[in-house]
Amino acid sequence: MSMISAFYGSKSILITGATGFLGKVLMEKLFRTSPDLKVIYILVRPKAGQTPQQRVLQILNSKLFEKVKEVCPNVHKKIRAIYADLDQNDLAISKEDMQELLSYTNIIFHCAATVRFDDHLRHAMQLNVSATQQLLLMANQMTKLEAFVHISTAYANCNLKYIDEVIYSCPVEPKKIMDSMEWLDDSIIEDITPKLIGDRPNTYIYTKALAEMVVQKESGNLNMAIIRPSIVGATWQEPFPGWIDNINGPTGLIIAAGKGFLRALRATPMAVADLVPVDIVVNLTLAVGWYTAVQRPKSTLIYHCTSGNINPCNWGKMGHKHLMCIVPTSYLVGVTGPWMTKLMNRLLRTLSMLEYFINRSWDWSTYNTEMLMFELSPEDQKLFNFDVRHLNWMEYIENYVLGIKMYLLKEDMAKIPEAKQHFKKLRNIHYLFNTALFLIVWRLLIARSQIARNVWFFIVSFCYKFLSYFRASSTLNA
Numbered sequence: 001m002s003m004i005s006a007f008y009g010s011k012s013i014l015i016t017g018a019t020g021f022l023g024k025v026l027m028e029k030l031f032r033t034s035p036d037l038k039v040i041y042i043l044v045r046p047k048a049g050q051t052p053q054q055r056v057l058q059i060l061n062s063k064l065f066e067k068v069k070e071v072c073p074n075v076h077k078k079i080r081a082i083y084a085d086l087d088q089n090d091l092a093i094s095k096e097d098m099q100e101l102l103s104y105t106n107i108i109f110h111c112a113a114t115v116r117f118d119d120h121l122r123h124a125m126q127l128n129v130s131a132t133q134q135l136l137l138m139a140n141q142m143t144k145l146e147a148f149v150h151i152s153t154a155y156a157n158c159n160l161k162y163i164d165e166v167i168y169s170c171p172v173e174p175k176k177i178m179d180s181m182e183w184l185d186d187s188i189i190e191d192i193t194p195k196l197i198g199d200r201p202n203t204y205i206y207t208k209a210l211a212e213m214v215v216q217k218e219s220g221n222l223n224m225a226i227i228r229p230s231i232v233g234a235t236w237q238e239p240f241p242g243w244i245d246n247i248n249g250p251t252g253l254i255i256a257a258g259k260g261f262l263r264a265l266r267a268t269p270m271a272v273a274d275l276v277p278v279d280i281v282v283n284l285t286l287a288v289g290w291y292t293a294v295q296r297p298k299s300t301l302i303y304h305c306t307s308g309n310i311n312p313c314n315w316g317k318m319g320h321k322h323l324m325c326i327v328p329t330s331y332l333v334g335v336t337g338p339w340m341t342k343l344m345n346r347l348l349r350t351l352s353m354l355e356y357f358i359n360r361s362w363d364w365s366t367y368n369t370e371m372l373m374f375e376l377s378p379e380d381q382k383l384f385n386f387d388v389r390h391l392n393w394m395e396y397i398e399n400y401v402l403g404i405k406m407y408l409l410k411e412d413m414a415k416i417p418e419a420k421q422h423f424k425k426l427r428n429i430h431y432l433f434n435t436a437l438f439l440i441v442w443r444l445l446i447a448r449s450q451i452a453r454n455v456w457f458f459i460v461s462f463c464y465k466f467l468s469y470f471r472a473s474s475t476l477n478a
């Protein structure tokens with residue numbers, strides 16, 4: 001019997017960010033492995049004209065939850081969508097809902113965040129720092145709380161080369177910055193942002209680092225843990241390989257390259273592509289929740305969820321494999337117009353944000369994560385596997401690309417052979433076009449420049465001499 005499944009089997013669990021990429025996979029795994037759990041409370045805001053309840057229904061009716069419905073047919077009765085907006089100071093939770101949460105919650109998984117790199121500092125502070133503080137305040141009043149797991153990022157301290165499983169301080173206290181956000185106007189905040197974020201690359205990374213400081217300061221007597229995943233990618237194995245539903249991180253670039261918008265990328269091929277499949281992150285998160293509640297470590301433990309130090313893949317390998325198997329169903333080079341310009345500008349903006357991460361490598365220690373692996377029973381090591389040693393990158397990336405086509409772009413997979421043929425045709429046109437272009441440019445150059453004519457004459461006479469020599473020696477041999 002799995003100890004982790006049994007543990008969650010009797011719990012009331014609160015998840016923030018459950019409508020997001022990581023949150024959905026977390027919820028799926030919880031229901032699939034502990035179908036008897038009491039309830040999962042999720043904090044949801046209305047979005048795109050949908051109420052929180054409608055959003056939950058949409059998630060439950062998605063492909064991701066197909067397996068859950070088999071093992072937990074009454075899953076819809078076990079999710080309680082609580083109206084909340086983390087942009088509001090009090091999270092906008094009603095009194096009644098708050099009372100229920102304070103009375104019954106056993107475990108908290110805090111995944112919600114703004115992951116936009118260039119978010120305005122005011123918004124990133126509110127969502128990533130103040131909302132975390134607010135949630136900690138709530139947690140401190142929860143009578144049955146056993147563990148609080150906060151999801152951070154491995155890049156929170158990417159201003160360092162070697163990163164340990166400890167909390168590093170930022171020069172200015174989070175409280176001071178939160179207070180200043182109350183009275184500074186937007187333009188002044190924009191002016192001081194570069195100074196505040198210092199050698200961190202963007203407001204997202206900076207506010208995630210501040211959130212960790214808040215966790216350290218305000219966790220009181222809570223059993224607290226922090227998980228720091230690196231770049232979270234499509235599922236490796238569960239519930240099926242290659243599942244992905246958003247365009248963050250490498251996904252958007254993979255699509256852009258596959259569709260022919262992105263022909264080259266300024267990356268350091270040998271730099272480590274520190275990807276972790278989302279199911280690995282979820283398994284570690286659930287194992288950490290269990291361990292934190294049961295073992296109650298004396299201090300907040302930080303767990304790095306990374307792959308580079310254990311089973312490294314690099315951007316060169318990823319790009320190579322990617323280009324071999326993603327096949328464009330449309331090829332838009334040469335198409336112009338405002339729509340194309342907008343798209344290209346957006347792509348260039350995205351690239352400029354991501355380049356920081358694809359030209360550097362980091363070294364994350366993983367002592368706590370490895371320690372936890374040994375604390376798991378053999379059954380849990382399998383059911384909640386977070387060991388990336390056996391991950392075959394080439395196979396993973398191929399499934400990732402196919403998953404993008406299938407689950408995100410919802411393309412017809414039966415058309416892959418046809419698309420491959422199309423890709424070959426386009427590649428030949430590309431070579432032909434380049435050759436023709438080269439010949440035209442060369443012809444123009446010869447007509448206008450003496451140096452080009454001399455080079456041309458040299459090449460032609462060299463070829464002529466080489467051919468004459470070759471012909472003469474073959475006549476002699478005969």
Ligand SMILES: CCCCCCCCCCCCCCCCCCCC(=O)SCCNC(=O)CCNC(=O)[C@H](O)C(C)(C)COP(=O)(O)OP(=O)(O)OC[C@H]1O[C@@H](n2cnc3c(N)ncnc32)[C@H](O)[C@@H]1OP(=O)(O)O
Pocket residue numbers: 115116117118153154155230231232245246247248249250251253254257262263264265318319322323346349350353354357358
């Ligand atoms: C040629 C060889 C190719 C080989 C391929 C190899 C690929 C290598 C890629 C390497 C990538 C490396 C990535 C490293 C990242 C490390 C980061 C650390 C990890 C983390 O901790 S956090 C998670 C990462 N966060 C992100 O990825 C967010 C990044 N995005 C942004 O910050 C902004 O979106 C961006 C890029 C600044 C663009 O902003 P903007 O121009 O304002 O555009 P919008 O945001 O408005 O969005 C445009 C359009 O897209 C839709 N969109 C946006 N986000 C999503 C989403 N997550 N899911 C679905 N759709 C999304 C948005 O709705 C807009 O659509 P419209 O229809 O409304 O126009």
Ligand SMILES: NC(=O)C1=CN([C@@H]2O[C@H](COP(=O)(O)OP(=O)(O)OC[C@H]3O[C@@H](n4cnc5c(N)ncnc54)[C@H](OP(=O)(O)O)[C@@H]3O)[C@@H](O)[C@H]2O)C=CC1
Pocket residue numbers: 016017018019020021022023043044045047084085086087088110111112113114115127151152153154208228229230231232233246248249
């Ligand atoms: N993806 C990655 O590569 C990595 C992610 N992480 C961390 O993992 C966590 C989850 O990230 P991921 O799932 O990728 O992010 P997503 O953007 O997919 O999900 C973010 C979640 O936060 C919720 N949220 C945002 N704003 C609000 C708000 N005002 N009120 C209520 N909820 C809100 C979103 O809800 P809604 O659906 O309403 O927008 C969504 O559920 C984050 O903490 C992130 O920092 C760490 C490392 C890498």
